[in-house]
Amino acid sequence: MGEEVSNKQIILKEYVKGFPKESDMILKTSTIKLKIPEDDCNDAVLVKNLYLSCDPYMRSRMSNIVGSYVDSFTPGSAITGYGVGRVVDSSNPNFKIGDLIWGITGWEEYSLIKSTQRLFKIHHTDGVPLSYYTGLLGMAGTTAYCGFYEVCSPKKGETVFISAASGAVGQLVGQFAKLLGCYVVGSAGTKEKVDLLKNKFGFDDAFNYKEEPDLNAALKRYFPDGIDVYFENVGGKMLEAVLLNMRVHGRIAVCGMISQYNLEQPEGVSNLFCLITKRIRMEGFLVFDYYHLYPKYLEMVLPLIKQGKISYVEDVAEGLESAPAALVGLFSGRNVGKQLVVVARD
Amino acid sequence: MGEEVSNKQIILKEYVKGFPKESDMILKTSTIKLKIPEDDCNDAVLVKNLYLSCDPYMRSRMSNIVGSYVDSFTPGSAITGYGVGRVVDSSNPNFKIGDLIWGITGWEEYSLIKSTQRLFKIHHTDGVPLSYYTGLLGMAGTTAYCGFYEVCSPKKGETVFISAASGAVGQLVGQFAKLLGCYVVGSAGTKEKVDLLKNKFGFDDAFNYKEEPDLNAALKRYFPDGIDVYFENVGGKMLEAVLLNMRVHGRIAVCGMISQYNLEQPEGVSNLFCLITKRIRMEGFLVFDYYHLYPKYLEMVLPLIKQGKISYVEDVAEGLESAPAALVGLFSGRNVGKQLVVVARD
Numbered sequence: 001m002g003e004e005v006s007n008k009q010i011i012l013k014e015y016v017k018g019f020p021k022e023s024d025m026i027l028k029t030s031t032i033k034l035k036i037p038e039d040d041c042n043d044a045v046l047v048k049n050l051y052l053s054c055d056p057y058m059r060s061r062m063s064n065i066v067g068s069y070v071d072s073f074t075p076g077s078a079i080t081g082y083g084v085g086r087v088v089d090s091s092n093p094n095f096k097i098g099d100l101i102w103g104i105t106g107w108e109e110y111s112l113i114k115s116t117q118r119l120f121k122i123h124h125t126d127g128v129p130l131s132y133y134t135g136l137l138g139m140a141g142t143t144a145y146c147g148f149y150e151v152c153s154p155k156k157g158e159t160v161f162i163s164a165a166s167g168a169v170g171q172l173v174g175q176f177a178k179l180l181g182c183y184v185v186g187s188a189g190t191k192e193k194v195d196l197l198k199n200k201f202g203f204d205d206a207f208n209y210k211e212e213p214d215l216n217a218a219l220k221r222y223f224p225d226g227i228d229v230y231f232e233n234v235g236g237k238m239l240e241a242v243l244l245n246m247r248v249h250g251r252i253a254v255c256g257m258i259s260q261y262n263l264e265q266p267e268g269v270s271n272l273f274c275l276i277t278k279r280i281r282m283e284g285f286l287v288f289d290y291y292h293l294y295p296k297y298l299e300m301v302l303p304l305i306k307q308g309k310i311s312y313v314e315d316v317a318e319g320l321e322s323a324p325a326a327l328v329g330l331f332s333g334r335n336v337g338k339q340l341v342v343v344a345r346d
Numbered sequence: 347m348g349e350e351v352s353n354k355q356i357i358l359k360e361y362v363k364g365f366p367k368e369s370d371m372i373l374k375t376s377t378i379k380l381k382i383p384e385d386d387c388n389d390a391v392l393v394k395n396l397y398l399s400c401d402p403y404m405r406s407r408m409s410n411i412v413g414s415y416v417d418s419f420t421p422g423s424a425i426t427g428y429g430v431g432r433v434v435d436s437s438n439p440n441f442k443i444g445d446l447i448w449g450i451t452g453w454e455e456y457s458l459i460k461s462t463q464r465l466f467k468i469h470h471t472d473g474v475p476l477s478y479y480t481g482l483l484g485m486a487g488t489t490a491y492c493g494f495y496e497v498c499s500p501k502k503g504e505t506v507f508i509s510a511a512s513g514a515v516g517q518l519v520g521q522f523a524k525l526l527g528c529y530v531v532g533s534a535g536t537k538e539k540v541d542l543l544k545n546k547f548g549f550d551d552a553f554n555y556k557e558e559p560d561l562n563a564a565l566k567r568y569f570p571d572g573i574d575v576y577f578e579n580v581g582g583k584m585l586e587a588v589l590l591n592m593r594v595h596g597r598i599a600v601c602g603m604i605s606q607y608n609l610e611q612p613e614g615v616s617n618l619f620c621l622i623t624k625r626i627r628m629e630g631f632l633v634f635d636y637y638h639l640y641p642k643y644l645e646m647v648l649p650l651i652k653q654g655k656i657s658y659v660e661d662v663a664e665g666l667e668s669a670p671a672a673l674v675g676l677f678s679g680r681n682v683g684k685q686l687v688v689v690a691r692d
Contacts, residue, residue: 069623235618254621268614272581275600275630277415282628284621 002035002089009078009108010323016062019262019331024062025079025324032110036089044114045095047085049105050346052320053134054327054339055081055168056233059261069286079107079323083343084122084133092116100125102133107323109343120294127306135168135338136305136312137298139287143255144172145297146290151253151283152229156181159223161242164233164258165206166193166313168338173231174203175310182229185222187238189333196336200311215241226250234259236267243274254284262331313337348381348435355424355454356669362408365608365677370408371425371670378456382435390460391441393431395451396692398666399480400673400685401427401514402579405607415632425453425669429689430468430479438462446471448479453669455689466640473652481514481684482651482658483644485633489601490518491643492636497599497629498575502527505569507588510579510604511552512539512659514684519577520549521656528575531568533584535679542682546657561587572596580605582613589620600630608677659683 011028036044058081061073073079083105087095095101095116103119105111113119122133135141147169148154160177162170165186174197177184186197187209197206205222212218219227219241226247232239235257246252260266275282304310315335317326323341330339357374382390404427407419419425429451433441441447441462449465451457459465468479481487493515494500506523508516511532520543523530532543533555543552551568558564565573565587572593578585581603592598606612621628650656661681663672669687676685 239618254618256622257619260619266616266619268616269618270612270614272585272600272615273603273606273612275628276602276632278630279632279635280630282621284624284626286622286625289625 002033004031004033005110006030007032007109008320009106010320011077012062012073012075012079014075015064015072018264020059020062020328022324022328025327027321027324032112034088034110036091036112041091043116044091044112045087045101045116045119046089046110046112047101047105048088048110049083049085049108049343051084051131051134052105052107052323052341052343053082053139054317054323054330054335054341055139056256056258056261056330058327059258059331078111079327080104081107082134082139083107084130084138085111095119095121100130100133102138107320109320124298124302128302131314131316131340131342132305132312134340135314136172136310137301140168140338141172141301142290142294142297143287144169144176145301146287146293147231147253147255147285148173148176150290150293151285152231152251154180154182154229154251157183158228159183159226159247160185160229160231161219161223161227162186162231162233163209163238163242164188164256165203166196166201166337167233167335169255170231170233171197171201171313171337172310174201177229178202178204179304179309187234190336193333193336196313200313202311209238216244219245229253231255232257236260236269240267240269240271243269243271243280246274246278246280248278250278250280252280252282254282258331315339317341319343348379350377350379351456352376353378353455354666355452356666357423358408358419358421358425360421361410361418362405364610366405366408366674368670368674371673373667373670378458380434380456382437382458387437389462390437390458391433391447391462391465392435392456392458393447393451394434394456395429395431395454395689397430397477397480398451398453398669398687398689399428399485400663400669400676400681400687401485402602402604402607402676404673405604405677424457425673426450427453428480428485429453430476430484431457441465441467446476446479448484453666455666470644470648474648477660477662477686477688478651478658480686481660482518482656483647486514486684487518487647488636488640488643489633490515490522491647492633492639493577493599493601493631494519494522496636496639497631498577498597500526500528500575500597503529504574505529505572505593506531506575506577507565507569507573508532508577508579509555509584509588510534510602511549512542512547512683513579513681515601516577516579517543517547517659517683518656520547523575524548524550525650525655533580536682539679539682542659546659548657555584562590565591575599577601578603582606582615586615586617589615589617589626592620592624592626594624596624596626598626598628600628604677661685663687665689 087099100122197203446468543549582605
């Protein structure tokens with residue numbers, strides 16, 4: 001049968017242009033039956049959402065872009081994104097009531113997920129907060145892992161630069177690079193984040209890009225002999241400055257370009273000729289192509305977390321009501337560390 | 347002893363801004379002793395220059411750019427570049443008088459080459475014109491070979507687009523791609539070149555980019571399902587249009603950006619975000635890093651030439667006097683096929 005309960009949801013009102021605002025979303029209360037409907041149920045689970053992840057890639061889903069790599073949100077419906085939940089009903093024997101999962105779910109209290117194909121069962125909860133599966137032990141962590149190890153082809157002793165370095169992905173890439181024996185510098189947008197990079201995440205150095213009138217000069221200061229590996233999260237003028245400072249045979253893993261997402265006309269990068277003179281490999285990637293490595297990643301990272309060799313900073317917003325502000329805050333850099341939303345703790 | 351002979355030379359007058367002009371160079375007649383001077387001669391050869399190569403990369407050597415991948419020319423001295431010559435004196439036992447060589451030499455009748463490190467001895471002259479060593483069997487050919495096979499990771503059945511496709515490198519890349527079983531389209535700047543691509547080089551199709559007001563639409567017409575491999579010779583607006591039309595997991599080998607070389611401010615490419623959404627690998631390369639593959643390349647290409655499976659078109663300028671016009675012509679697309687200059691035939 002399944003009782004019918006109230007279900008708060010965050011709805012996208014309409015497609016967004018420019019910077020998203022809190023008012024682009026509204027909180028709506030509907031109801032949901034805590035039972036999978038009989039007519040669509042050979043691979044469905046019904047979950048109670050516990051933690052939701054705010055990720056920069058979600059910006060593109062707020063626009064009506066045809067042919068993008070992810071579907072646009074549907075105006076009038078709940079936003080969807082990565083989250084952690086507990087199964088309250090299931091039509092797939094591999095997912096049992098009570099199981100914890102992470103994957104794409106809805107921005108609402110309860111979600112009916114019609115296919116489990118892109119859900120991951122959570123097996124390890126000892127010694128790691130469950131919320132970590134919105135980031136470090138979920139999509140952002142896997143992104144950092146495959147982006148750094150698979151795309152950057154890093155070697156011990158190389159110089160690594162990471163932009164948006166205190167974000168969910170950047171903070172991990174920097175720590176992976178340090179563990180490998182690289183020289184690591186990150187950029188961020190506040191003094192607080194720069195301090196985090198240096199004091200909490202163990203970066204060799206860090207700078208506030210907003211206080212650098214000349215990014216090229218800043219990079220020359222931190223990398224007098226150039227950059228071997230650039231982990232690209234921001235795009236635009238930073239990429240242009242980095243290209244000038246790359247070393248021969250350098251590698252650029254293009255993970256994101258958050259500085260460009262809200263511009264009607266993205267900035268042009270005019271010095272791509274550097275790719276030739278320095279024989280640079282620049283490669284875009286999406287974590288979707290690398291989820292087969294997730295078990296290998298967990299095997300590496302869980303012991304590191306338990307040994308205290310990986311630090312992780314979360315920016316926790318309490319309550320589904322706070323989700324719109326949390327998401328919007330990503331694009332002004334308001335968050336410090338991984339931004340997530342607690343819907344329920346249990 | 348060595349007789350002293352007159353030595354015509356092409357001299358760069360001063361560093362060039364914008365489009366180079368013939369008048370940026372002058373013909374000067376000096377003299378040279380046909381004997382290696384005793385004081386610099388443990389690895390020198392003196393060559394009579396037969397054929398000189400005009401290559402787009404030479405444009406950057408005409409500017410005073412610090413820290414480039416190639417040295418700038420020295421104003422007041424002879425231009426240098428790839429060429430084919432015959433040894434008339436040698437202090438290195440591996441290079442004997444009468445040997446034919448290709449490599450970096452001077453734009454003059456006779457050149458004293460102080461190190462043989464970057465010279466290649468020519469062993470095969472049967473059935474192939476000696477001039478081919480300025481291109482097909484020299485730098486341009488090796489560039490096409492390593493750029494296509496090593497950088498593009500091409501697979502049978504893939505779609506390949508080549509810009510500046512009738513040039514020395516492009517015409518070969520297209521033929522290599524056809525031999526592999528790819529669908530190949532090229533762009534060029536005149537009807538004559540487009541006809542060459544289709545009728546002589548066996549491209550599946552070709553278009554005149556100057557007659558396409560919308561490059562994006564043109565590429566969509568020729569590649570309705572997108573481009574797997576782009577061999578980049580031009581940069582700027584063409585690259586921007588190509589990025590829109592790349593397929594997921596596409597590869598871009600960045601060989602040159604001839605549309606940008608004479609601009610004071612290169613065009614910006616504003617849609618690099620496509621690298622992420624389509625997981626594109628974009629890689630710059632220089633042939634210098636691949637010369638170890640030259641013997642392997644010759645082994646592949648010589649039989650193909652002799653079997654008539656590779657066509658090759660040269661644009662031959664007669665006499666050292668014609669060299670400045672030939673070089674300048676590259677940047678307006680005046681040449682049809684590989685541009686070279688005959689200094690002497692024997």
